[in-house]
Amino acid sequence: MVQLDLRFANKFVSLHEVDQFQPVIEDAHRRLHSGQVPGADYLGWLHLPSEVIKSGYDDLTSAAREIRESADALVVIGIGGSYLGARAAFEWMKPEYYNQLPREVRGGPELYFAGNHLSAAAQKDLLRVLEGKRVYLNVISKSGTTTEPAVAFRILRSWLQQQVGPDEAKRRIYITTDAHKGALKELSDTEGYRTFVVPDDVGGRYSVLTPVGLLPLASVGVDIAAMLEGAANAEEKLNTPELSDNPAYQYAAVRNALYRKGKNTEIFAYYEPSLKMVAEWWKQLFGESEGKDHKGIYPASVGYTTDLHSMGQFVQEGYRNLFETVVRIENPVSELTLPSTPDVQDGLEYLAGKPLAFINDQARLATQIAHVDGEVPNLLLNVNDQSARSLGELFYFFELACAMSGQLQGVNAFNQPGVEAYKINMFALLGKPGYEQQRRDLIGQLEQPAKG
């Protein structure tokens, strides 16, 4: 299981401070499990892993097998929670440059993510790389009307229809959407697209273990059974209100203790480049859950040791509102040792023959000590390895920790009211029918002169 090591935090948060969260956590745990928290309509993730395992997912596996066997390239169209989990797991599990490896090494299709921006340049770059390939699409959108994926789906569907004709295009499109309603559900019923369901009681940022994440991941050969087992294991182990037995609740408690002392930026730090998108997934999970009512911890991330040479100075000596959460892989995937090259005077010959994994982990330890000396509290999360199972554990760990942290912060951890503000402005500026008054108001506002 994921373990939380507080040795680099206890200069800043005493054990008794953490213990004082026990009664509040006990109460919040009970309310979470009895559906008595704000946003209780979105608690489906709480027992999702065990329920998915129990109910099975043969449909999904067989669709994934079909894609895996037939597609040269799978394009996953989705944004926010409809892509970050799958991408995080993909990069965690698969080698860098995966798409450049020969098909026989990959064993499945190339994988691309689309529909997560509005850039024409990026869209054209994607079309160019897809040229001549047998392309399948998986569109993921609960409503079917989110602008970015809808735009990409229009472009990619039209392109696909031109390439292979409308009938073959139908066979290559898989839709993950609402069970009963919405634009994509209606279209799927008309066109006969294969569909998968985004459950009603699981919000986007908690959806990686639903078909939203599972279908693309299974299609590129990720062992989703192991991932679900890991998550179910965490679901079981973390189903206790006892702080001393629950590292997810400890994490929630410590970050809230730090926040109350003015540490309002949390830096998620990792030492394997392949964790980059896990950090992005984590940022959505925590930022979107907690950033409301003008409060919350700002979620940032750094990839070390890379960013020790860019952000390292600031973390060591800059403005002191920071703390770091380091996700450490205890048993990294690959063994590779430093070659002996006595003719190079780089000062590293004393390390010849040592595994890179050793050097990397000492750099991690050295940095945690240095940052603590620099007054930056450090939390350390130990994850066993970079397997699908460990990632399942980690996903559930963070989901539960985030839900608890939201209770400690006193927010609805499951809604995201703030994302509507720009959308209303955008529809008005784009001239969407029904937004005429907002359009007039905005244009008037934009024409006001600057104050002196």
Added chain:
Amino acid sequence: MVQLDLRFANKFVSLHEVDQFQPVIEDAHRRLHSGQVPGADYLGWLHLPSEVIKSGYDDLTSAAREIRESADALVVIGIGGSYLGARAAFEWMKPEYYNQLPREVRGGPELYFAGNHLSAAAQKDLLRVLEGKRVYLNVISKSGTTTEPAVAFRILRSWLQQQVGPDEAKRRIYITTDAHKGALKELSDTEGYRTFVVPDDVGGRYSVLTPVGLLPLASVGVDIAAMLEGAANAEEKLNTPELSDNPAYQYAAVRNALYRKGKNTEIFAYYEPSLKMVAEWWKQLFGESEGKDHKGIYPASVGYTTDLHSMGQFVQEGYRNLFETVVRIENPVSELTLPSTPDVQDGLEYLAGKPLAFINDQARLATQIAHVDGEVPNLLLNVNDQSARSLGELFYFFELACAMSGQLQGVNAFNQPGVEAYKINMFALLGKPGYEQQRRDLIGQLEQPAKG
């Protein structure tokens, strides 16, 4: 030229507040140009563009031509300032999936960045993708002893020697390092590697327009002459202490005004995914220059509209210590319009035929208005296009703005004393000869029990 638009900031910073920086800026401008600021040994970047143009760079161009014609893949080994500028410019200029395009489309080698981490997994992934290719190396390190690039160089040089023999390997290695001393300079003299110089008076984060950035960029066909001309244009236009004529100084003034009001996190936001690494370059530039003496603005970044669906909620409604700096490309590269698909009820048919660039820019405007309503000051930097020339301007703009901002903040903007702390710990933990006492101290420290 890069233009600063303050319309989304003036709710938070009045024009008279900015004007009050005028005398301080005038003085700091004079001191910058007469070498009377802290860290004055590192002011070489100030007139670098015009001087490089004047003195010429034929050696570099001819080396780049050789790499361009002969290499299947160029691996650039460097970390921090020795890679972020080149990577930022590469991604700004070249299509996504560049390495997957056919050689005749690319017109030059594939490009990889190495030596910026200590991950065995990532290192092995790189070796696998290089298999069977005609590989050239460009190692960039002033001292030659920075751990990450030194580790990668050991591994990649050994690999290359095994692949092609020691003599051919020599011809394929290009070194960018100190003019006179250091491990790589010595090795180059012995082995006969072609070398390029990292100037003494230009720090890593200001080095993109030296051979550090120029050699790899020219090797993949970036028009470095245009980039230098853009930078030289900015150098000329921004060589004025008059705030009203100098958007770089305006930017420095406004961000300092905001900092003094408690806005201690600046989010660099962009709407073209290809600006991602420009944001990373900017984070090093500002974070490493200003994050010292327990002060400074924390540099963060988001890629919109992508991150509106992850970080958007926090920016709209979270803890209010944020401001945003939006870099907008006024004339984006590609035209692509939204196809008409009346059978899809996605609510977008009213936009059929409209350019994506229009939709993207309205999303940008809508978001800036929404975030200002949410009490997040927004600065807007307008950049003409995604050309090499405009990027040269932008690089210089930020370099000068950062130097001035450091003066307003009252720090040495050109050193990075804090990056030594973890290095000393790391050498001690790794058992480097000469660090025995620190090693004993650290191990003693790690064995202390937690406080209760």
